[in-house]
Amino acid sequence: xxxxxxxxxxxxxxxxxxxxxxxxxxxxxxxxxxxxxxxxxxxxxxxxxxxxxxxxxxxxxxxxxxxxxxxxxxxxxxxxxxxxxxxxxxxxxxxxxxxxxxxxxxxxxxxxxxxxxxxxxxxxxxxxxxxxxxxxxxxxxxxxxxxxxxxxxxxxxxxxxxxxxxxxxxxxxxxxxxxxxxxxxxxxxxxxxxxxxxxxxxxxxxxxxxxxxxxxxxxxxxxxxxxxxxxxxxxxxxxxxxxxxxxxxxxxxxxxxxxxxx
Numbered sequence: 477x478x479x480x481x482x483x484x485x486x487x488x489x490x491x492x493x494x495x496x497x498x499x500x501x502x503x504x505x506x507x508x509x510x511x512x513x514x515x516x517x518x519x520x521x522x523x524x525x526x527x528x529x530x531x532x533x534x535x536x537x538x539x540x541x542x543x544x545x546x547x548x549x550x551x552x553x554x555x556x557x558x559x560x561x562x563x564x565x566x567x568x569x570x571x572x573x574x575x576x577x578x579x580x581x582x583x584x585x586x587x588x589x590x591x592x593x594x595x596x597x598x599x600x601x602x603x604x605x606x607x608x609x610x611x612x613x614x615x616x617x618x619x620x621x622x623x624x625x626x627x628x629x630x631x632x633x634x635x636x637x638x639x640x641x642x643x644x645x646x647x648x649x650x651x652x653x654x655x656x657x658x659x660x661x662x663x664x665x666x667x668x669x670x671x672x673x674x675x676x677x678x679x680x681x682x683x684x685x686x687x688x689x690x691x692x693x694x695x696x697x698x699x700x701x702x703x704x705x706x707x708x709x710x711x712x713x714x715x716x717x718x719x720x721x722x723x724x725x726x727x728x729x730x731x732x733x734x735x736x737x738x
Contacts, residue, residue: 538591542568550591553599554579558627558634560719574716577705578639581623587705605634609734612667617733619697619713621663624706626697626713628726635726638719641703642735643711652681661710667734668692670727682710687720691733697723 534544548566554575555564562571573589576599580587583603585595607629608618614632619625621642628636642663649658668691678685678698686699697713699720708714713735715723727733 537593538568538596539589540568540570540573546596547572550576550596550599553602557599557602558605558637560636560638560716562718571716571718574639574703578625578637581620581625581639582637589705605637608738609736612732612734616731617670617697617727619663619733619735620738621665621707621735622738626715628723630726636719636723638715639703639705640697641700641706641708641714643709644707648682648710650682654681657681659710661707663707663709663711663713663735664692664695665735665737666692667732670729670731670733673724673729675724685712686717687724688712689724689727691735697733699723 534542534546538547538550544566547568548564550568551561551564551566551572554561554572557579559575559578560571561575562569568591576589576591576595577587579585579599580589580595582605583598585598591599605627608620608627609616612618615630617629618627619640619642620627624640624642626636626638626640627634644661647658647660649656651657671690673687673689674685675687678688680688680694683700685696688696688698690696695712697715699717700709700714701717702708703714703716
């Protein structure tokens, strides 16, 4: 019994010492935290104060990843011309790249998605877009397969210009839930009218379509997660997801759409 008490007593003493050590350690930690706080304050100030990071990021050509006032000016100018570069927040992302592709394709500038001196000057000049198919009347949609662009006209005014990705032209043969589906990935050329539409996602035999608006048999203008800078679809007209969210509201059922090569 006594032996046990001795161990207990010794343990108690050790615990007290440890507590003291912990307290000291905590004090040290506290001091360390105070130091950390002091260190963080200047860091925050240093980051927030200068505009240098923005300037450095925007030297030379603007491209995906650029941030700053020049990028914002490009976004605002594109938006004013009917393109959709996304929120004009000065951040050059995928939406801005796709809008630049469309602008370059329509204005004879090499289509690389980069805003070099020539593209920047052209965008800021805000050239007036001309109807490619004026014979269709003041309200219609144009899809230029050569330049991979779609233009929505309403009462003679541009409502939207967007980059698209159409039929790749490659033969395909895929197993689907409906059996083998084979054909050539070609977007039909001609004058059509918009017909049925589906809200949200539609599971089609050859893939998922977002907010599809059909214009000829199973061919539609629809949103897709992949809209590269070249023809890549099975034949539909792919548009960026952000644009597909509101595209159906821009066109009426029965409205004319012409798909052509320029």
